[in-house]
Amino acid sequence: MRRPLTPTVLTAAAVAGVVTFSLVASAPLGNAAARPSSAYAVSAEGQVPIPKTPYAESLDGKRQTTSALELPQNPLLSVRAGTATAGNDSASVELFDIVVGPDILSQVKIPPELKQQCANLPAIGAGDLPLPDLALPDLGLGLPKLSTKDLPVKNLPDLCNLLLTPPKALLSIDSLNVWCSGAKGGIDIGSLSLLGQTFKVPTTTQGAALPSNPLAAIKVNTQTKHSDGAFTVTGLTIELGGAETITLASATCAKPAPKPKPKPAPKPPVDNPVPPQVNNPPAAPVPTPVKTHQPVTG
Template sequence: MRRQFAPTILTAAAVTGVVAFSLVASSPVGNAAARPSSAYAVSAEGQVPVDKTPYVESLDGKRRSSSALELPKNPLLSVRAGTVTAGNDAASVELFDVTVGPDVLSQVKVPAELKQTCANLPAQGADDLPIPDLPLPDLGLPLPTPSTKDLPAKNLPELCNLLLTPPSSLLGIDAVNVWCSGDDGGVDIGSITLLGQKIAVPTTKQSFTIPAAPLATITVNEQTKRTDGSFTITGLTINLGGGAQVIRLASATCAKPAAKPTPKPTQPTTPPTHVDQPPIAPPPTPVKTHHPVTG
């Protein structure tokens, strides 16, 4: 029986033109080396590297679990809690309250002219006003230099609201749960908020995509099957700046434990060499005779 997480209710509106979501099942990768079942909650590569944390593996098939989630101090990523478990051809991850880019827009100094324009928006027709293409300052993230055109705002009123009342993070993730058993697995993701706007994530739908933009690209439910029989499923892969920073959340690998070596058979002990003993002579057979009679 496969383990499954109860579905999380997602109440969200899709944000077009910002984040790409795709369900990926990669082709088999040649790898003959045996690998253990394992799981980790968070890892990151790039300007802000983070080792797999917490990480657990099972070399002998016995169940291992860890909740020791301690991230290095960094301006990019924070996580409240996470638990990872791995055993014989089974693994799972539970991850809660992930924040990417905290207070990313709070440092943006809105030009006085734009502030004045926002303050004087007309009561009617404001939704038709175009978004000015203004450069944004360095946001402290590994991203190309963004402008107001890169923000998830469809019109000038949305841009004013985004800059004058900035959200608490670039990306907020309520929960990510991942499990695998053998060569199968599943993902359950709570609500995702991108710059203050919630996004629906249909994790069971194949190749669901929202067009990407310079801010972030996210891959959901990335799966890899290998020729050694192992299977890996990763809940979310967040790509910032075209690969400048890659964050992976909730990854589980299922594999059978390596076979124990067969003990060599015990060689029999050579018996001592037999030494021939001299033959034992048989006892003499008595012979009956008659003695002469004398008178």
């Protein structure tokens, strides 16, 4: 049963102080040749770290699945539900309702002069008006200092629309599925919106990238063959301002687990054992009668 997740906004320090993740496991260390098949739904590295959650791995080739998704409270990422599965040379991930940077632009306070300028846009020629260079506040995502000129807009009307009616998230995705089997794999992604603009994602192209901007650089369907024979498919990798890296849906297929050698069958018990041979002594020779004459008396 999938459990919904609703994170609240905390500082990065609070996120780093989270201690207990009962359903999160770390990938095993040691010899790379022992890499198991594994899968995880989300992870993040940077000022807001999130461990691989949920994480599933198969050490013996048996199918392992976990769908209890619990992220630490954070201002960066929320997901409604997720499932990670790993088996013998196979792995998969399912994710639903992914939100990166919830309400990020609603925190921007628009200066009165910009509001006035947006309200008085001319009917003709508004697209040729210069963009104002206004500093954006710290949005709590570890991003570098940004201004209005760093936003992915083409002109002043686009900027007014983005700030006056901000989208609910920096990035939102309806669903994301990733799978691998042996040395093959792929992804399937639903509707993806970046700052309110919907993009068609080329899921069949390995290493495809969405249009880059100072807020986010997104790579899709990264496929990696490892030196130990394993194969990894990663759905999305999101770089936020060079300060935060988010990985969504990663599946790794290791070499098939070796089959155990069959034990030799035990010898069947003998029902009627043959008694051992006994060496009998040779039979005594038959005596030969001897003829004699008895004397006659009388």
